[in-house]
Amino acid sequence: MKLVFLEDDSLFALKSNLPTLCDKFALRDSEWITVYFGRSPFIETKFLVEDFHLDMSQDKPELTEFENVQRLYNNLSFLSASQASDERLWAGLCLTQFWKYTQYRWKIAEKCTPTNVKNHFFFGHSARRSLTRNAIARLWWIGRFTHDKSRKDPYELTRFVCESSDYIMHILERNTSNNLMITRAFISALLTAREEGCPINTDTVGELSKYLNLLGGTYILDFLPESKIYDKILDKARSIKAS
Numbered sequence: 001m002k003l004v005f006l007e008d009d010s011l012f013a014l015k016s017n018l019p020t021l022c023d024k025f026a027l028r029d030s031e032w033i034t035v036y037f038g039r040s041p042f043i044e045t046k047f048l049v050e051d052f053h054l055d056m057s058q059d060k061p062e063l064t065e066f067e068n069v070q071r072l073y074n075n076l077s078f079l080s081a082s083q084a085s086d087e088r089l090w091a092g093l094c095l096t097q098f099w100k101y102t103q104y105r106w107k108i109a110e111k112c113t114p115t116n117v118k119n120h121f122f123f124g125h126s127a128r129r130s131l132t133r134n135a136i137a138r139l140w141w142i143g144r145f146t147h148d149k150s151r152k153d154p155y156e157l158t159r160f161v162c163e164s165s166d167y168i169m170h171i172l173e174r175n176t177s178n179n180l181m182i183t184r185a186f187i188s189a190l191l192t193a194r195e196e197g198c199p200i201n202t203d204t205v206g207e208l209s210k211y212l213n214l215l216g217g218t219y220i221l222d223f224l225p226e227s228k229i230y231d232k233i234l235d236k237a238r239s240i241k242a243s
Contacts, residue, residue, distance in 0.1 A: 003048075005086070011088055025112060070155055073147060076140055084131075145180065146158040166205065170202070208240075
């Protein structure tokens with residue numbers, strides 16, 4: 001399949017008119033978009049990939065997150081960070097090949113509000129938050145931040161992060177996630193802490209994420225060895241357990 005993007009003017013038009021168009025995002029397919037504009041607003045990119053589908057087999061859509069990160073990232077890992085930050089690409093894919101998945105994952109039929117549609121078909125937040133809220137960009141960026149080919153299981157960190165949407169928010173929506181080394185050291189420490197019996201849940205992950213930010217005010221984290229960040233987070237997790 002060819003990757004497509006949504007042209008600028010059409011992107012602006014759809015987002016600007018969501019209050020009146022919102023119900024159409026719950027329709028069975030997206031053919032109405034071509035009718036609305038009187039032509040196709042999608043432009044093919046140079047990227048051609050093998051057809052692939054996303055898992056929509058679970059009653060709880062969030063349970064498909066880990067599987068779908070692997071499927072999407074395995075097929076689109078060639079994208080650069082700049083290309084993968086472009087709203088036009090992800091909106092184009094949500095509105096075409098992955099229309100049904102976007103509806104499924106974010107229960108658009110049940111929650112067909114302008115805000116829900118904007119957040120998951122388009123970019124509805126700041127640049128950073130939008131990358132993990134748009135239905136398809138989210139899968140790519142989780143893969144980007146957590147895939148580690150140096151591990152026996154390259155998706156070991158991904159599996160942990162996908163256990164909870166709160167983990168994704170706490171770990172990947174912070175500025176520290178810009179540096180893959182920092183993110184991977186942080187998640188690795190969480191895995192070790194859990195193996196040691198430390199209580200790793202949404203509350204402790206949130207607390208440890210705040211602690212990482214505090215460390216960033218004391219150290220230039222980008223210049224610290226990965227092992228140093230790992231040790232500091234693990235020590236903090238142990239202190240939480242002891243308190």
